Amino acid sequence: MTWLNKNRNPLITALIILIALVLAFSGKSPQTTSSIILSGVTLAALYFLVASGVSLIFGLMDVLNFAHGSLFMFGAYAGWTFYTNPRLLFNTAPILLAVLAGLALSPILARFVALPRWARWLAVLFGIAMAIFALRDFPIDKLVAMGMSMTGKIIPTAEAQEPIATMLLRIGGMFIAGAVASAATATRSAERLEAPMSRTLGIVGGLVALALITLFVRDLGEQAILGTESNWRFLLALGVGAGTGAALGALMEWGLIRPLYARPIYQILLTLGLTFVFDQVVRFVWGPAGAFMEIPQWFNTSSQDCPSDNLLLWFSQHCDSIFVMGRPFPSYRLFIILVGAIMVLGIALLLQRTRFGMIIRAGVQDSEMVEALGINVRRVFTLVFAIGAGLAGLGGVVAAPFLGVYPGMAMEFLLQAFIVVVIGGLGSIPGAVVGALLVGLARAYGDHIVLAGIQLPWMTDAISGSPAIARASTVLIMAIVLFLKPTGIFGKKE
């Protein structure tokens, strides 16, 4: 009851928009309405996975992470690559891990090395040169081509994959490049100097070991992954996407965002700049074209019984679609909705039922006070950043069989996620849910209008719509909400 009272205004706003939606659907048949709603909720689930992270991160750290769409995209590419072309991962991961190991040396280097300003620049240049040298003639195109030609002819291992010895040289070179870069940027901040030597060495050693292990098991690993039954491989790919997103997010927070908490404008510029960098990285590695990921068998079998409105039959046959009000609806999209719903529930439980969630909710109001109680808030920041980025990465892989993977997905989903959080109220998870639903439904309704055209009562023929309507509708909703409630539906007054 108190919850209802406290959230009276947001609920009224949501109600008004809901009524508007009902009116919009009033002329449609129940079949059309239900299929538009299901499509809308599908999109909403994906938007939520990106927007919830943006909202959590802003709520706790006041960081507007413009790179969140890129984390979504990297998750998608990582999961897809794992699914179709693990060889690419096994041959690039060791190199990336080696750079990280070099960079992780910085607390030790900060103790012994203090370069003058001009030498720092030289060191940076040397590090870059070293990295370029170490990566010279790396056969990335052949490795990528492996995945593209999955169904067709497969490039022989000897051509696509370099010998272990060459890879070891590259790994060594990248480790040195990372170490030089960390020496160039090493500062004698108290935090760095305090980090115990053993822990730093442990991290560096662990990363190096991981790089070497990945390299040495690359053939076995590839066979194991490709030999896994495709449905399970897909579930593993979800984990890989989420993990890639989380790791990338944690790294971003630790290395790039953390030094800039005192300068919020720089954070915005930095994360915005990162989106362009990530965009180019994806285009460089995987090419500008994009690709489709196959829908796992669990949701994609066609038999004579499919599609069926017998739920048991539908489930046991793994039908590719299900009849909803007499119209077939793709089963995989129901899976997307399921994942979205589970994550809404998961985040709610995390925030309301755990100590960690309690710390987040307190930190949203006053993170300094939380720290003064004896809680390491920075670690909480990094973890929350990782969780938000992991959700985006998961969303990317979930979206891949539905929308495919392509370089533009980062910007598209970033934009929609920002509209969602602005509508729902920055920093509010219920807001992200409501916002995602509104934007998803508007988008689906817009798509329907584009196909069916608009026919008002006094018109004899429908006028056809343009795809711009679907995109414009979400911005229109944002404008209306901002007009009624400038902080967003669930936003608190600042």
Added chain:
Amino acid sequence: MSNILELHSIHTFIGQFHILEGVSLSVAEGSITALLGRNGAGKTTTLKSIIGLRPPREGAVRFGGADIRGRRPYDIAALGIGYVPENRAVFRALTVEENLRIAERKKDDLAKRGDLIFGLFPDLKKFIKLSAGQLSGGQQQMLAIARSLVPENRLLLIDEPSEGLAPILIEQLMESIRSLSAHTTILLVEQNFRMASQLADYYYLIDDGKSVQNGAMKDLVNDRATVQRYLGAS
């Protein structure tokens, strides 16, 4: 009696503003020590310098004999310092119970200290499931102090507890702080000189970010000229 906390000429900057230009003080174990000074003298900044939210650039901060200057606030707090900021910074979105639980450093802190805390502030027990934002100003202040009592802290830094409270509540608050001092040492920042003079054993006077004078509270009470000059109140 030994000193649990010692500041040796600390200098603290906020941005490029030199806020503290050499503040020194020591707090005897088991005492209530009042930090006095007019508005903007640097009292709040001094407390924040101790807990590490505004780390001093120069000088030494010794707590229990160890130099803690430059350590992170969570690290300093974990040594046994409780901080009660001004304006009753309780977590409004959390329930009263969560506000207490979040301060736990061990799982059973609240269970162990519950009797002490709810004995001092019986209201909190009544409203334990209410969200802190729904409490009155006085109750929020009680909660902020109660929160600092959840772990066994050896020193409490209390900033302006009486601010914005009705006189009758101030009386109640003074009672609570007095009974608190049986359990812990307190460094109290207080504008209300009458309250501070009745509670504190010792005082430190700072003005314009510098230590000016210190001694036993009962001597200051009789020194009307100093009180008038530095605090503008009698």
